[in-house]
Amino acid sequence: MSENVVQRLRDEIENGIISNDFAPGARLDEVQLATRFGVSRTPVREALMQLNAIGLVEIRPRRGAVVIDPGPHRIFEMFEVMAELEGLAGSLAARRFTDADRTTILAAHADCERSFSAGNSDAYYYDNERFHKAIYAASHSGFLAEQCVALHRRLQPYRRLQLRVRNRVATSFAEHGAIVEAILAGDAEQARTLLRQHVSIQGERFSDLVATLASR
Amino acid sequence: MSENVVQRLRDEIENGIISNDFAPGARLDEVQLATRFGVSRTPVREALMQLNAIGLVEIRPRRGAVVIDPGPHRIFEMFEVMAELEGLAGSLAARRFTDADRTTILAAHADCERSFSAGNSDAYYYDNERFHKAIYAASHSGFLAEQCVALHRRLQPYRRLQLRVRNRVATSFAEHGAIVEAILAGDAEQARTLLRQHVSIQGERFSDLVATLASR
DNA sequence: GTCAACATTCTTGCATACAAGATTTATCAT
DNA sequence: ATGATAAATCTTGTATGCAAGAATGTTGAC
Incomplete structure (x- = not known):
């Protein structure tokens, strides 16, 4: 199916953001996403890091990731x-x-x-x-x-x-x-x-x- | 010093690529980078994921990360x-x-x-x-x-x-x-x-x- | 009843552990 | 000597564990 778990997660979460399933400003909880996709936190974090680099997600230190809301x-x-x-x-x-x-x-x-x-x-x-x-x-x-x-x-x-x-x-x-x-x-x-x-x-x-x- | 380890690593590696310390095509070994910066593999991987998302690094499944060489x-x-x-x-x-x-x-x-x-x-x-x-x-x-x-x-x-x-x-x-x-x-x-x-x-x-x- | 200080709980950040695929090396046959 | 096959080693991918900071709830004072 897909290359690896991280890429799949990246796409899934990205799609979720694009399709407004994850609304702007929503918190992206690591464990929540992990259980939802049946994986551990590690690949979820790596996917979030990628989305952060693209500018779709903001990662506030020690306070988790949120979907960026571009006014x-x-x-x-x-x-x-x-x-x-x-x-x-x-x-x-x-x-x-x-x-x-x-x-x-x-x-x-x-x-x-x-x-x-x-x-x-x-x-x-x-x-x-x-x-x-x-x-x-x-x-x-x-x-x-x-x-x-x-x-x-x-x-x-x-x-x-x-x-x-x-x-x-x-x-x-x-x-x-x-x-x-x-x-x-x-x-x-x-x-x-x-x-x-x-x-x-x-x-x-x-x-x-x-x-x-x-x-x- | 800096916000968190991952961001610091991201910048360090990115600078290394920009300044040609890591030449295009060079392999970026996770443990090597980890020991070099005195951290574990996890943050190194997360930094590499970000660079991958930006397009500076290519991650070939199961075969590690290499610096992208744009002809x-x-x-x-x-x-x-x-x-x-x-x-x-x-x-x-x-x-x-x-x-x-x-x-x-x-x-x-x-x-x-x-x-x-x-x-x-x-x-x-x-x-x-x-x-x-x-x-x-x-x-x-x-x-x-x-x-x-x-x-x-x-x-x-x-x-x-x-x-x-x-x-x-x-x-x-x-x-x-x-x-x-x-x-x-x-x-x-x-x-x-x-x-x-x-x-x-x-x-x-x-x-x-x-x-x-x-x-x- | 409200506010504040403290304790508890939750979440993140990083390290470590382990399994599976890739690579290298060694051995054997031709 | 060369090529192929198999074993050993190395590396990556994911899970889990632990510590520190943030969020939350509770208790007490006013």
Whole structure:
């Protein structure tokens, strides 16, 4: 199944945080997690250390680990950086994409269209992720792709909230269309600009985010 | 002395990697490190887990930890991302800098000038770091600043190599001047462009890097 | 009834122990 | 002498144990 216990624990706990099973600010008790996953405290601690290094968990000396709660402002900052990285990925993709990349991007885009037309916003969420990953891959920068995936993952819960906003799926899909066009046309600067705008949460979208966060 | 043993170990080992005491590809033996630092294996393992999560160390199941060796191509990719993040920091700084930020930036720039005039490239290296950190701070994005500092740190050894190249210090300082001008003039786009160019290693600078790497 | 000081309990931090997989070494056959 | 196989050794992965600091509960004074 999995490589080893620690990696599995790391993923499980990380997923728990991402999916809000472990809410921001929640204490992560070592023995509790250990019994829950049927292991001893040692691998749990090692997993928590990793999450600490990534910035998902804070470890206060002698007082245990808690899930980090990035306030609205920090979430905004994270989207800001994400927008920049996606923009870079787009511009590189426009210059470097191969035939295989084009196929993958178009396939993901087509799936988005299907989910959008079906009004299935959960499916759209999944396809949207594939679409963006296709662009990371087309950038042909392994490091950039890793950074993007990691940040994308951390922002997942908030992105999900965003899609609930009325008409957001329609807008998102329309933006995807323009992005695909720019990339396949090889227009790096246009791809960069469009992706940056697509990802960043400016103006009222930020207000929406804050409002949705508050009402949890 | 320090908060706890694990954090101290993490820093010590990380410094060892950055400063090339632990060369890329080197095996990091747990008991060896434990005895060296006078602790047991447990905190050593926890520190290694953290470094693994950051991407400095690879842990192969049942076969121990080794220092990751990012080949020239990946180093280039890392500089590419760094350039983008610095560009963002510059553009934000141009829009958001306060009086205190201006003072800090100008002070760091002045120190760079002193070290450059004195022909002291080691001192310049240190002042250069302060200069860039001043810009991160002026961006007023905590998350961006953290990302920049982390990546800056990982690229430290290669940046150091770069400065050895003939005339690189002079060029660097001249670029700094233009960057300061753009930021203080509030010209976000100009600041972004200049910083991006300043950081990225295009063309012959990449060849220089590869050559220097090979001759280690 | 409330607050504070003290004792108890709980949790973390690190060390040690033990088992299982990997590596090295030694022996034997060809 | 070389290659393969097996034994011994070494290393990692996980569990457990113990001590010290934090959290909690209790008792007593006002």
